[in-house]
Amino acid sequence: MSDDQRRQELGHFLRTRRLRLTPEEAGLPHAQFTRRRTKGLRREEVSALAGISLPWYTSLEQGRDINVSDQVLDSLARVLRLDADENHHLHFLANPRQYTFISKKKEPEVSSSLNFLLEQMPLCPAYITDAKMNVLAWNHLALSVFGPFGTADSRERNMIWRIFMLPSYRTMFVDWEDLAESLLGHFRVMYSQNLEDTWYSEFITEMTENSPEFSTMWENYEVRCTSKHPQAITHPQVGLLNLSTLVLPVQNGSGQFLHAFTPDLQDGSSERLAQLAEKMTVTQ
Incomplete structure (x- = not known):
C-alpha cells in the first residue's frame, strides 16, 4: 500500500x-x-x-x-x-x-473443500466472498433467500452494490439502513487494507455517483472488522426470517470469508427456513 x-x-x-x-x-x-x-x-x-x-x-x-x-x-x-x-x-x-495481510493481486478460486462445505449446510444459507465483498460461491438455500447473484463479471455479485442498488433489498431487509451501515463498515476495512488496488477507488466513485445513501454513509466513515449485524428478512414465500450472521475468514491465504446465516430458534424462523429449503428441493 x-x-x-x-x-x-x-x-x-x-x-x-x-x-x-x-x-x-x-x-x-x-x-x-x-x-x-x-x-x-x-x-x-x-x-x-x-x-x-x-x-x-x-x-x-x-x-x-x-x-x-x-x-x-x-x-x-x-x-x-x-x-x-x-x-x-x-x-x-x-x-x-x-499486521500481516494476504496479498490479493490475483484473486484465487474457491476451493473444492469450501464448495463441499457449503453444500453440507442445507438448512443454513451460506456464501463465500472475497476482499471486495464479491460473492464467489453459495449454496442452494442462499440463492432462495438472497436471490440470484448474476454472472461472474456483473455488479450483482457484489454485496455492497446489491444492498444499495437492488430495490428488492430495500423492502426485503427490515432494518435496511442498519444493515447497509454494517456491510459498508466491513467494506471500509477491506478498502483500507488494499489502498493500492484501483478497483476500490473506481467502485467507490461509481457507487457515490449512483447512490446518495452510499455517498452519505461513506462520508460517515463507519468501521466494522466483521459484518455481524443480524438480518431480519421479509421473504415473499415464507414470511419473516430472523437470521444471525457468522463471518469467518478462510485460513488458506485466499483473503476470502465464509458467511453463514443461522435462524432464530425461538420465533419460528428455523421452521420457516426449513419450509423454504423443502420448497426449493421440490422445484429442483
Whole structure:
C-alpha cells in the first residue's frame, strides 16, 4: 500500500472521529460557552486531552510523514471514544507493518473443500466472498433467500452494490439502513487494507455517483472488522426470517470469508427456513 494513501486515510479517519464527538462527551462541559464554527472537538482540544502537542496532532491529521507510538494511539483512541474495531483500524493505518495481510493481486478460486462445505449446510444459507465483498460461491438455500447473484463479471455479485442498488433489498431487509451501515463498515476495512488496488477507488466513485445513501454513509466513515449485524428478512414465500450472521475468514491465504446465516430458534424462523429449503428441493 502507498504510504501517502495510508497517511491520508488516517487523517480522514481522525477528522471524522474528532468531529462526531461533542465537548460534553469528551469531558469539556465549559466548551459550550465558546463560539464554534464547526461541530465536534477542535484539534487543540484533542491534543490537550491526549497529552500531545497541537502541531504534532495537526501533522497527523494532515497526513504528514511522522512516527506514531502505540501509547499515543491508545491515548487518541481513549480521547476519541473509539470502539474495538475503530481502535484496531487506527493502529493498522498508523503502523500497518505490525499486521500481516494476504496479498490479493490475483484473486484465487474457491476451493473444492469450501464448495463441499457449503453444500453440507442445507438448512443454513451460506456464501463465500472475497476482499471486495464479491460473492464467489453459495449454496442452494442462499440463492432462495438472497436471490440470484448474476454472472461472474456483473455488479450483482457484489454485496455492497446489491444492498444499495437492488430495490428488492430495500423492502426485503427490515432494518435496511442498519444493515447497509454494517456491510459498508466491513467494506471500509477491506478498502483500507488494499489502498493500492484501483478497483476500490473506481467502485467507490461509481457507487457515490449512483447512490446518495452510499455517498452519505461513506462520508460517515463507519468501521466494522466483521459484518455481524443480524438480518431480519421479509421473504415473499415464507414470511419473516430472523437470521444471525457468522463471518469467518478462510485460513488458506485466499483473503476470502465464509458467511453463514443461522435462524432464530425461538420465533419460528428455523421452521420457516426449513419450509423454504423443502420448497426449493421440490422445484429442483
